[in-house]
Amino acid sequence: MGLAAPSDLMLDVSRWQFAFTIAFHMTFPAITVGLSVFLAATYAMFMRTHKPIYLQIFRFWKKIFAVGFALGVVAGTVITFEFGLNWGPFAAATGPILGPIIGMEVVTAFFLEAGFVGVMLYGDGRVKERTMLICCSLVALGTILSTTWILSANSWMQTPAGYRFEDGQFVPENWWQVIFNPSFAWRFPHMLLAVLIAAALLIAGVAAYYLVRGRAREFARRTFSVALGVLALLLPIQLFVGDNIALQYIVPHQLPKLEALEGNWDSTNTGYQLLVIPDQDGQQNLWELSVPWFGSAIGAKDLSGNTPVPGLAMTPPEDQPNMTASFYGFRAMFYGSMLIFIVAFGSVVLRLRRRLYRATWFHKLVMWLTPVGVIAIIGGWVTAEAGRQPWVVYGQMRTEDGVSQLSEGAVIGSFVGFLLIYLTLFAVWLWYVIRQVKRGPEDVSVDEIDPDPDPVRGSVAEPSTPVTP
Amino acid sequence: MIADIWFGLIAFSLMMYVVLDGYDLGIGIASLFERNRERRTEKVEIVATAWDGNESWIILMAVALWGGLPEAFGALLPAIYLPIIVMLFGIILRGAAIELSVSLRSDAWITVFGIGSLIVAIAQGFAIGGVLQGISHDDGVFNGGTWDFLSWYSVLTAVATVAVYVVAGAAFGQLKSEGESARAARRLGLSTLLVGIPIVAVTAIWSMDLLPQQLTGGRVVLFWALVVVAVIATAATIWGFRSGPDAAAMVGVVVAEISGMLALVVGMVPIVVPPDMTISEAAAPHSALTFLLVGIGLNVPLVLFYNWYAHHVFRGKYRPVEERPAGVTQAGWAMRAGGERASDEQEVRS
Numbered sequence A: 001m002g003l004a005a006p007s008d009l010m011l012d013v014s015r016w017q018f019a020f021t022i023a024f025h026m027t028f029p030a031i032t033v034g035l036s037v038f039l040a041a042t043y044a045m046f047m048r049t050h051k052p053i054y055l056q057i058f059r060f061w062k063k064i065f066a067v068g069f070a071l072g073v074v075a076g077t078v079i080t081f082e083f084g085l086n087w088g089p090f091a092a093a094t095g096p097i098l099g100p101i102i103g104m105e106v107v108t109a110f111f112l113e114a115g116f117v118g119v120m121l122y123g124d125g126r127v128k129e130r131t132m133l134i135c136c137s138l139v140a141l142g143t144i145l146s147t148t149w150i151l152s153a154n155s156w157m158q159t160p161a162g163y164r165f166e167d168g169q170f171v172p173e174n175w176w177q178v179i180f181n182p183s184f185a186w187r188f189p190h191m192l193l194a195v196l197i198a199a200a201l202l203i204a205g206v207a208a209y210y211l212v213r214g215r216a217r218e219f220a221r222r223t224f225s226v227a228l229g230v231l232a233l234l235l236p237i238q239l240f241v242g243d244n245i246a247l248q249y250i251v252p253h254q255l256p257k258l259e260a261l262e263g264n265w266d267s268t269n270t271g272y273q274l275l276v277i278p279d280q281d282g283q284q285n286l287w288e289l290s291v292p293w294f295g296s297a298i299g300a301k302d303l304s305g306n307t308p309v310p311g312l313a314m315t316p317p318e319d320q321p322n323m324t325a326s327f328y329g330f331r332a333m334f335y336g337s338m339l340i341f342i343v344a345f346g347s348v349v350l351r352l353r354r355r356l357y358r359a360t361w362f363h364k365l366v367m368w369l370t371p372v373g374v375i376a377i378i379g380g381w382v383t384a385e386a387g388r389q390p391w392v393v394y395g396q397m398r399t400e401d402g403v404s405q406l407s408e409g410a411v412i413g414s415f416v417g418f419l420l421i422y423l424t425l426f427a428v429w430l431w432y433v434i435r436q437v438k439r440g441p442e443d444v445s446v447d448e449i450d451p452d453p454d455p456v457r458g459s460v461a462e463p464s465t466p467v468t469p
Numbered sequence B: 001m002i003a004d005i006w007f008g009l010i011a012f013s014l015m016m017y018v019v020l021d022g023y024d025l026g027i028g029i030a031s032l033f034e035r036n037r038e039r040r041t042e043k044v045e046i047v048a049t050a051w052d053g054n055e056s057w058i059i060l061m062a063v064a065l066w067g068g069l070p071e072a073f074g075a076l077l078p079a080i081y082l083p084i085i086v087m088l089f090g091i092i093l094r095g096a097a098i099e100l101s102v103s104l105r106s107d108a109w110i111t112v113f114g115i116g117s118l119i120v121a122i123a124q125g126f127a128i129g130g131v132l133q134g135i136s137h138d139d140g141v142f143n144g145g146t147w148d149f150l151s152w153y154s155v156l157t158a159v160a161t162v163a164v165y166v167v168a169g170a171a172f173g174q175l176k177s178e179g180e181s182a183r184a185a186r187r188l189g190l191s192t193l194l195v196g197i198p199i200v201a202v203t204a205i206w207s208m209d210l211l212p213q214q215l216t217g218g219r220v221v222l223f224w225a226l227v228v229v230a231v232i233a234t235a236a237t238i239w240g241f242r243s244g245p246d247a248a249a250m251v252g253v254v255v256a257e258i259s260g261m262l263a264l265v266v267g268m269v270p271i272v273v274p275p276d277m278t279i280s281e282a283a284a285p286h287s288a289l290t291f292l293l294v295g296i297g298l299n300v301p302l303v304l305f306y307n308w309y310a311h312h313v314f315r316g317k318y319r320p321v322e323e324r325p326a327g328v329t330q331a332g333w334a335m336r337a338g339g340e341r342a343s344d345e346q347e348v349r350s
Ligand code: HDD
Pocket: A015, A016, A018, A019, A022, A023, A025, A026, A087, A150, A151, A153, A154, A157, A378, A381, A382, A385, A386, A389, A391, A392, A399
């Protein structure tokens, strides 16, 4: 291949900028969605028991949540504008479909989170406990609604439905089919589970650090136990859902994606590719490491091991996604989920043997695996997005037709700006989280907790029904 | 018709944005002129409880434009690529700085918050100027140059925007504080008005020349009526800063902002993208607009309630901080309306 023509460069930079900025955004929802649910639950526990430990947990994680949430918000704002800035023709064509869906996200989710997060973060000592709990719960609800709508929008781009194409625009015909498009049913639960898993792993990892160091024992044990319990519950479901994504949606709707993420060119391999070095131009692998039989068994669901996995050469080169990105995105997620599986499974075994708080090797393992959930999420998105190329609306609109005609200088300049700002902020954020963890949770003094939470009625526990003598 | 109603909602979002985020950007800019550490912290915390909700209006505006008038969205944004990108840089820095400065009790991040706010205001001013002077497009696809937005006119709109936001920030600061903080806010408001009024006036006169609609017939009457309201509101603002009750300046600024923007709308409709793209040319198909109007329209009252609630919980003035207990933020410790102390109602006592 020769030098890229000017507009190719512009297209490539626009794509890199989009991928980079959305991956940065994704990092924060990956933990804030789960954390908001965790915080609401912790506060509810505090209200029920009035034990200082729950307030301690709440305050500690609230601080980490606050900064991550702010970064998620501003990075999300960037993406909304980028649709028009860098992908003007795409925005003009898909506006009638994606605009309303994301608009619903704005009014039902973003405003909800934004309205109540202030009380959640700054309302301590000012509002009633019940108000605080309601605000925390509404923020959590908002993040989940946000996940729902955005997955609907993205799934429509993966499996468009319920529209007709007219005068260069996608015209919605049946909103039900648009919103509940074919891939949404599996991708939404997969994403929701993914963010809960990633947050649980983060909470467990921090607790593991304290267990290893022998600090903040009460705090560490409680959060370790809860987080690992959630992991053990959710991970098996996630493995089932993930498998169904491949079977129910990728195979019937996006076969080239499957070919790319399995890492084969010709359709003869019955083994499972562990690692490959693809050569897209030569349409072959320069090197590969493959486990015999396994590909047929999990890829093609033939336990006899005789069905080969389809290869990317079945798809004409101009319609092929990039194999390296799809393959390694998927492997990051898949290998990541295997590691998380070990943690979840190990925790069940240790719990049954009553060694959960004593097995130091396990604490160290969990500590080192803290970021794996987030990495798996980014990997999953790279698979989903890179694997659907060259289409921006699958089968209908090519990415190259969606790009705005900007000058190369402008796009390169903005990309460099995003790189500088985001990498700096990411470093600051990591430093901040590590600093908070090292400082440890602050003590909550007992007299800070009002033994008499209802000054009007003046009693802690009031029977709900009057007891007749 | 339905597209016109939708255009009304887009304009409404823009006004809500300018009114709400305008004051918190203004407070950010004002923090750059404040040396006293406590008062700088107070400024960030005034903003910290509400900035997210305020800023959500610009997201709603962008998405409402995207969904309802997709051609306009697709043509406008590439034309003002640089100002919008720079605005986003500012938004990022500022949002990160707000939470980091509160959490770390760090003065350096307050400076980042101030600079970020200034960047956002300047960039928005350039964007507005760049749009009003008209963009070059070929059937809805932008075909001009990267620097088209830059002109003497857009320089002027940038300065005017900063001035308006600072006045709004000062008015809100006066409303939320007492003692030296409030006096400083009044001084800042007055001195900004002194330079701001001539600049905004020149910008307004120049804009009349650029507006895509001839001011004739009913438009003239409406336009000048709005201008008169804006002038009166500005006078009220001056009075509010000099000697009026604490809320007067804020009311004056809000009325002036809204009537100014309505005057612009009068000079534009039905054009949405100057010089020539109309609402009906840019409009999405009927099925999309109906969904938008029902789904999003019905949610707007709720959204307004969330905004109101976020401000209502933290109502009252910020007090000097001596007796504030550890762990409670300034916002949490602010006085309730009516003068009673927050601690009277609080439950988690210290
Ligand atoms: C609502 C839509 C939407 C959602 C939820 C996502 N994306 Fe996406 N993505 C797009 C809409 C989109 C797009 C507008 O359609 C892009 C821009 C250009 C393109 O090729 O598709 C795209 C491209 C794109 C690319 C570049 C692919 C390539 O050019 O080869 C990557 C790596 C990602 N995205 C990654 C992500 C990540 C990490 C996400 C997690 C939040 C994500 N996407 C969510």
